Amino acid sequence: ACSAFSQKSCEECLKNVSCLWCYTNSTCLDYPVRSIFPPSSLCSLSDARWGVCWINFEALIIAMAVVAGLILVSLTVCCCYCSYCRRRSRRRRLEEEEEQLARKREERRLQSLQRKHERKMKHDEIRKKYGLLQDSDNPYSRFENE
Numbered sequence: 001a002c003s004a005f006s007q008k009s010c011e012e013c014l015k016n017v018s019c020l021w022c023y024t025n026s027t028c029l030d031y032p033v034r035s036i037f038p039p040s041s042l043c044s045l046s047d048a049r050w051g052v053c054w055i056n057f058e059a060l061i062i063a064m065a066v067v068a069g070l071i072l073v074s075l076t077v078c079c080c081y082c083s084y085c086r087r088r089s090r091r092r093r094l095e096e097e098e099e100q101l102a103r104k105r106e107e108r109r110l111q112s113l114q115r116k117h118e119r120k121m122k123h124d125e126i127r128k129k130y131g132l133l134q135d136s137d138n139p140y141s142r143f144e145n146e
Contacts, residue, residue, distance in 0.1 A: 014052065018031050019050075020038055020050050021053065023048075
């Protein structure tokens with residue numbers, strides 16, 4: 001089907017997607033589907049056109065390789081950056097949790113000291129009441145031999 005477009009124009013040949021235009025002898029050939037790239041015996045890559053007439057097959061392959069390389073590099077950079085951000089946020093979260101635990105620990109320590117002080121005051125009042133605490137202003141204190 002593609003050989004019918006030989007000796008015509010490149011645009012007419014490439015209207016059919018399964019055709020390949022060769023500029024060396026102005027022939028329209030069936031694209032060799034079994035191989036990815038057309039063999040050099042059929043047409044050299046620099047003279048072969050496929051899809052569009054304004055770019056040769058060699059440049060098309062190079063352009064596609066560059067685009068694929070850029071996509072791979074950008075994906076790699078994005079993955080590394082996301083991994084770095086995730087690690088940094090995890091570290092920040094751990095630091096915040098550690099600070100929160102330290103604050104809670106300090107609050108518990110202060111509450112414990114406050115309860116201890118309250119217990120001591122209560123015990124001192126009981127000691128004063130029963131005269132077990134040596135205090136001069138307490139009227140119920142024991143009389144010692146003076």
